[in-house]
Amino acid sequence: MSEIKDGTFRVTRITKNSAMPMKEAHSHSQYEMYYIISGKRKFFIDDSIYNVKAGDLIFITKDTLHRSVSNDDDISESISIVCEGKYFNELFSSYGFYPIMEFYDNVIYSVGAAHREYLMDIFKRMEYETKSDDPHSIFMLKNYINEFFVLMMRSRDYHKNILAEENSIDDIPIQEAAEYIKNNFDKDITLESVSQRINMSKTYFSKKFLKITGFGFKEYLINIRLKEAAVMLIDTDLSINEIAEKCGFRNSNYFGDVFRKFKGVSPSVYRKERIFE
Numbered sequence: 514m515s516e517i518k519d520g521t522f523r524v525t526r527i528t529k530n531s532a533m534p535m536k537e538a539h540s541h542s543q544y545e546m547y548y549i550i551s552g553k554r555k556f557f558i559d560d561s562i563y564n565v566k567a568g569d570l571i572f573i574t575k576d577t578l579h580r581s582v583s584n585d586d587d588i589s590e591s592i593s594i595v596c597e598g599k600y601f602n603e604l605f606s607s608y609g610f611y612p613i614m615e616f617y618d619n620v621i622y623s624v625g626a627a628h629r630e631y632l633m634d635i636f637k638r639m640e641y642e643t644k645s646d647d648p649h650s651i652f653m654l655k656n657y658i659n660e661f662f663v664l665m666m667r668s669r670d671y672h673k674n675i676l677a678e679e680n681s682i683d684d685i686p687i688q689e690a691a692e693y694i695k696n697n698f699d700k701d702i703t704l705e706s707v708s709q710r711i712n713m714s715k716t717y718f719s720k721k722f723l724k725i726t727g728f729g730f731k732e733y734l735i736n737i738r739l740k741e742a743a744v745m746l747i748d749t750d751l752s753i754n755e756i757a758e759k760c761g762f763r764n765s766n767y768f769g770d771v772f773r774k775f776k777g778v779s780p781s782v783y784r785k786e787r788i789f790e
Contacts, residue, residue, distance in 0.1 A: 515643035521597040522654050524640040528590045529554070529581075540578045540740065543595045544617070546661070547571040547581075548624075548632065552589030556581045557726040558620060560691040562684045568624050570665070574617040578736050580727040592636050600658045613662055628668045635661050686711040687725045690718070691733065698737045699761045704730045738762065739775050746784040753780045 515524045521543075547556075549569045556563040556571055558579045565571060573579050575598065604613050616622060624632055639657050642650040690707050707730070708718035722730050738760040745756045757768035772780050 515640050523595040524643050525593040540576050542575050543597050544575055545573040546594040548592045550590040554581050554589045560695040562688045563621055570622050570624055572617045572620055582727040600655050604659055604662055625668050684725055687722055694734055695737055746780055747787050
């Protein structure tokens with residue numbers, strides 16, 4: 514992994530197989546571009562499943578829950594670029610907000626073969642700058658982000674290329690379950706109630722959900738609830754007890770313990786830190 518000193522730009526080259534899922538589901542306050550160099554992977558982003566292959570670019574916006582797993586026994590190689598939104602400012606000034614954020618709205622683009630070599634060259638130059646102990650590196654990285662998105666817009670216009678592979682039949686009920694959980698996180702959702710909803714046995718559904726999404730059922734439900742709780746802590750004046758209840762946590766002490774485990778701080782400290790950022 515290569516990263517500039519202030520932590521605002523990170524380049525990581527990743528090789529994985531089916532025995533190496535993404536260590537944990539996560540979200541972050543930066544934007545991410547994830548390019549598949551070879552092999553295939555399955556991404557679970559927010560509540561949707563994507564099957565991606567070599568040449569596909571995944572765009573993950575900030576604060577979006579995501580995880581990836583390998584398809585079968587395939588070995589995949591990829592590059593992850595994580596950066597702060599400030600690197601996009603010049604692009605917004607030149608092209609406007611939507612032409613850039615459209616990539617994140619659509620999540621996945623397949624890069625045309627004619628542009629893949631050029632794209633890899635941009636990534637290599639980004640990686641070089643993150644390793645450089647040079648005060649000018651941040652300016653070079655801004656240039657490369659500009660170059661990257663201009664290349665993507667050129668590729669999009671030239672190839673009219675959206676999207677990756679369609680979901681398999683096995684993926685569809687699991688995605689329906691994930692969507693249901695996301696839309697009903699405040700209710701008393703259980704493994705049994707969701708498995709019945711999609712006509713699967715509890716045991717089979719639990720194994721299938723983990724295999725396809727990379728999440729355990731309870732892990733995903735808690736992550737969805739905590740994500741909404743984090744938003745409420747910043748955007749509302751509701752008490753912590755009220756937020757816990759609205760997010761499906763029937764015990765505020767349990768909510769505090771789980772929040773601290775996943776976020777590293779208590780809900781009250783999180784609220785204070787984020788409000789004054």
